[in-house]
Amino acid sequence: MSENGVSSRAKVLTIDTMNPTVKKVEYAVRGPIVQRALELERELSQGMKKPFVEVIKANIGDAHAMGQQPITFFRQVLALCSYPELLNDTTFPEDAKSRARRILQSCGGYSMGSYSASQGIESVRQDVARYIERRDDGVPCDPDDIYLTTGASDGIVTVLKLLVCGEGAARTGVMISIPQYPLYSAALAELSAVQINYYLNEETCWSMDISELQRALDEARRHCNPRALCIINPGNPTGQVQSRQCIEDVIRFAAKERLFLMADEVYQDNVYADSCKFHSFKKVLFDMGPEYSNTVELVSFHSTSKCYMGECGFRGGYMEIINMDDEVKAQLTKLVSVRLCPPVPGQALMDLVVNPPQTGEPSYDKFIKERTATLSALAEKATLTEQVLNTVQGISCNPVQGAMYSFPRITIPEKAIKEATDNGQQPDMFYCMKLLEETGICLVPGSGFGQKDGTYHFRMTILPPKDKLTILLNKVKEFHQKFTQQYS
Amino acid sequence: MSENGVSSRAKVLTIDTMNPTVKKVEYAVRGPIVQRALELERELSQGMKKPFVEVIKANIGDAHAMGQQPITFFRQVLALCSYPELLNDTTFPEDAKSRARRILQSCGGYSMGSYSASQGIESVRQDVARYIERRDDGVPCDPDDIYLTTGASDGIVTVLKLLVCGEGAARTGVMISIPQYPLYSAALAELSAVQINYYLNEETCWSMDISELQRALDEARRHCNPRALCIINPGNPTGQVQSRQCIEDVIRFAAKERLFLMADEVYQDNVYADSCKFHSFKKVLFDMGPEYSNTVELVSFHSTSKCYMGECGFRGGYMEIINMDDEVKAQLTKLVSVRLCPPVPGQALMDLVVNPPQTGEPSYDKFIKERTATLSALAEKATLTEQVLNTVQGISCNPVQGAMYSFPRITIPEKAIKEATDNGQQPDMFYCMKLLEETGICLVPGSGFGQKDGTYHFRMTILPPKDKLTILLNKVKEFHQKFTQQYS
Incomplete structure (x- = not known):
């Protein structure tokens, strides 16, 4: 049987012969700790005895999974778009129907099952542009600069892809905050770009200091070609909100140092502290006058997954490109066309987010009530x-x-x-694993996001319902005290 | 103002400083001809006079845009999942409701707005596995080998990404058919992999000949490391259906030559010729016995976008991996986790495709009627x-x-x-552009898919409704005669 050696032949694709850049990719938010959490859930459901009755996943910003309710109006419109027969149903409010009709009219054959333009449905891009103009007190926005995406992650990876080139000391470097959201490090690893870490200042509420940016940049220039600067505001995993002044300083820095700016602004509605306000990079850029607004290259990302809607599963999002070279833009349009189009239901949802019920429309009061309830609870x-x-x-x-x-x-x-180091584990991974095994609480160790050497953290979402969050926090407290005692 | 040179500074990102691999990407299905078609549509809507009253887009397999109706049952379930209040609506059939409940129960917080597992919702993967087992007369399928995807394109690119490595003569080469679907060439360009062309035989109805595979492979071995072989069956753009014997020969070839097989089987329900039948690569592989079924690495791709459903906009799909090395599989799982999850509405739709109404269920008759109508019309x-x-x-x-x-x-x-060559244009691009300008018909030139030197083709979908298709075909006929006359 193995005369020709077929049955005993080795695999074509093995860990040693696969793409080495893929192996370098890490994504802590869904890493080993989450694998273990899923196992524990399975074991619980099989009746295995544990020191807890349920696994609480505070590892990922997944609002609906934590019990947050969808906005009724959004889901009504999505149902109408999915099954247009419902347009004859008198129980649906008229504004939901008119939104659905408008979306369907922009779809080929009046169906969400058609491909859209690769850049996204034109009428949705128009609505996004008007939303941005309202948000930014009238700074103009061209729908042609809007690209709809499959969640913000898709947009971020696409833009990074455009930027990466060169070899050795000429290789593109991209500045990212530490702590960071690990999509950035994962994408840079996959693209073999150089990750340039700048550290947020924990002592001053995770502020972004220009001197630290300068330090990181100067050091990086010795071994790569830094070309882009990524900012997450409001911050993930760190929860800070940048001041207007800080944003202005960052823009001035980017202009001086010739860096392409990428502003991850998916939490733009999630601002809780009374002293803070969301300022978009674009608005600040335009306030700084034509010297900046005509030159600084900026892409801003938004998503349907966060804010008050939390619709992660639909994978909707957009990016706005500002001051991008026309030829590069044509390349971007070509690149996104290969994947045909972002999911149309996600595009429809993005449309509703940027064009929600207006004063006087039948769904307005309910929409405001639901949105306010979610944001106040957060x-x-x-x-x-x-x-x-x-x-x-x-x-x-x-x-x-x-x-x-x-x-x-x-x-x-x-x-x-x-003990952790002896086991080849990061100390905060060791901590979080123990926490999971003992309490059922799933957090992500700080090492998955990056942190200053010798410091340890975890990331925890604030999404569980208040009663569950209270239990969770008290369990963390108890665990920490026990853990400290045990190892002292 | 330009003291510090800011206002006059050059862009960070220009066509000369962008990622060179992105520049190499081409995607004819949405290339210049489609751009022009969109312009013409806009001009028509602005009242400009043209020798035609509408643009007919036969360039892309976009069924709903061409008037094909969605399957009622699928859309009912999607509406129920989008807006679960409708579960109380007595006008929805019970089987639609029970499907919706099952899908929602698998979603965190009973909402399609939650992220799913990165590999896809477990119950959907179970349904896919059962579908494959039915399709392949009982060949077993493990839900753990199923990965849900954002359309088939996403899956194909992901698997190619795993495979690509090496530099120079050790660079990974991937065999693709010519003519091909240009997603393959685009993905290979982006990944800097070597594209190895094997030609389908037009004289024998686009058959795939092993001698041609051997020729292509032997030549390629001189300058790269061929590791994978891609097959599209039924064929895009060529419409052929492979015989069982041919598939067996291809598998034997892959085994002998140590090639990783990628079978693009998104048209598995689209078989029209009486003499033809769809044979899955997996089924044939398992029929060949353990010598092959235990060793040959195969990935098969499917999608919600084609067949009788044509739901392109939802970006749903799956892939089944067979005989993949466990460590590589773990890397795959990690890689897909970075993008969090495929769109959940697309996953729900994939579930319905693999688990449609059954005999005796209230929606069965209507479903069969609708599916049959679409497939007969095609x-x-x-x-x-x-x-x-x-x-x-x-x-x-x-x-x-x-x-x-x-x-x-x-x-x-x-x-x-x-005249075309003088204009720096491919002759069939020249032909198709003229056709578009004179008749409003949008086709894709054969050069976008690849063809033997000195031959010319176009790809045309068969999707327009019969009356429109008849007009289209007659216009093409007329145009071709006129064109031939004009240039003779």
Whole structure:
């Protein structure tokens, strides 16, 4: 049988012969700790005894999974678009029907089952442009500069793809904050670009300091070609909201140092601290006058997954490109055409986010009530999280000014650090794994996002319902005290 | 103002400083001819006079845009999943409701707005596995080998990404058919992999000949490391359906030559010719016994976009991986996790495709009626297309055995070839552009898919409704005669 050696032949594709850049990719938000959480859930459902009755996943910004309710109006319109027969149903409000009709009229054959233009449905891009103009107090926005995307991740990877070139010391470097959202490091690893870390300042509520940007850039220039600067505002995983002044300084820095700016602004509605306000990079750029607004290249990303809607599963998003070279833009349009189009239901949802019910429309009151309820609950949970965590000796938590996460610093006893290191594990991974096994709480270790050497953190979403969040926080508190005692 | 040179500074990102691999990407299906078609549509809507009253887009397999109706049951379930309030609506059939409940129960928080597992919703993967087992007469399928995708394109690019490595003569080469679907060439260009062309035999109805595979492979081995072989069956753009024997030969070839097989089987329900039947690569592989079924690495791709459903806009799909090395599989799982998950509405739709109404269920009769109507109409149009085109002197068209396209060969007079070449245009691009300007019909030139030197073709979908297709075919006929006359 194995005369020709077929049955015993080795695999074509093995870990040693596969794409080495893929192997370098890491994505902590869905890493080993989440694998283990899923296993524990399965074991629980099989009746295995655990020291807890359920796994609470505070590892990912997945609002609906944590019980947040969708906006009724959005889902009504999506149902109408999915099954247009419902347009004859008198129980649906008229404004939902008129939105659905408008979306369907922009779809080939009046169906969400048709491909859209690769850049996205034109009428949706128009609505996005008008939304941005309202948000930015009238700064003009051209629908032709809007690209709809499959979630923000898709847009970010696409833009990075355009930027990467060169070899050796000429290789493109991209500046990202540390801590960062690991999509960035994963995409840069896959593209073999150089990751340039700039550290946020934990002592001043994760502020972004120009001197640190300069340090990181100057060092990087010795071994690569830094070309882009990524900012996440409001911050993920760190929850800070940047001041207007800081944004202006960053833009001035980018202009001086000739950096392409990428502003991840998916949490633009998630601002809780009274002292903070969301300022879009575009608005600040245009306020700085033509010297900047005509030259600085900027892409801003938004998504249907966060804010008050939390519609992650639909994979909707957009990016706005500003001051992009025309030839590059043509290349971008060509590149996105290969994947045909972003999912149309996600495009429809993006449309509703940027064009929600207006005063006087039948769905307006309900929409405002639902949106306010979600955002107020998040604000309350942001405060609760910070307060409870700061009562624990050995945990210190900056205010959660915005976004959906706290990223507290934890003190890990030397003995625990040693045990972890002996096991080849990051100390905060060791901590989070123990927490999971003992309490069922799933958090992500700070090492998955990056942190200053010798410091340890975890990222925790503030999304669980208040009663569950309270239990969770108290369990973390108890666990931390026990853990500290055990290893002291 | 320009003291510091800011206002006059050059762009960071220009055509000369962007990623060179992106520049190499080409995607004819949405290339310049489609751009022009969109312009013409805009001009018509602005009241400009043209020699036609509408643009007919036969360039892309976009069924709903061409008037094909969605399957009622699918859309009912999607509406129920989007807006679960409708579960109380008595006008929806019970089987639609029970499907919707099952899908929602698999979604976090009972909402399609939650992220799913990155590999896809578990219950959907179970349904896919059962579908494959039914399709392949009981060959077992493990849901753990199923990955849901954002359309088939996403899956294909992901698998290619795993395969590509090496530099220079060790660079990964991937064999693709010529003519090909240009997603393959685009993805290979972007990944800097080596494209290895094997030619389908137009004289024998676009058959795939092992001797040609061998020739292509032997030549390629001199300058790269061929590792994978891609097959599209039923064929795009060529419409052929492979015989069981041919598939067996291809598998034997892959085993002998140590090639990783990628079978693009998105048209598996689109078989029209009485003499033809769809055979999955997996089924044939398992029929060949353990010598092959335990060793040959195969990935098969499917999608919600084609067949009788034509739901392109939802970007749903799956891939089944067979005999993949466990460590590589773990890398694949990690890689897909970076993009979080495929769109959940597309996953739900994929679930319905693999688990449609069953005998005895209230929606069964209607479902069968709708599916049969669409597939019969396509079969009729496949024949019509071949017949009419073959009445034209200078056009010769193979039978459209399956898929959704005809790819007829056209004779272009020397004078036209010269005029095109003088303009720096491919002769068939020149032909198709003229056709578009004179008739409003949008086709894709054969050069966008690849063809033997000195031959010319176009790809035309068979999707327009029969009456429109008849008009279209007659206009093509008229145009070809006029064009031939003009340039003779």
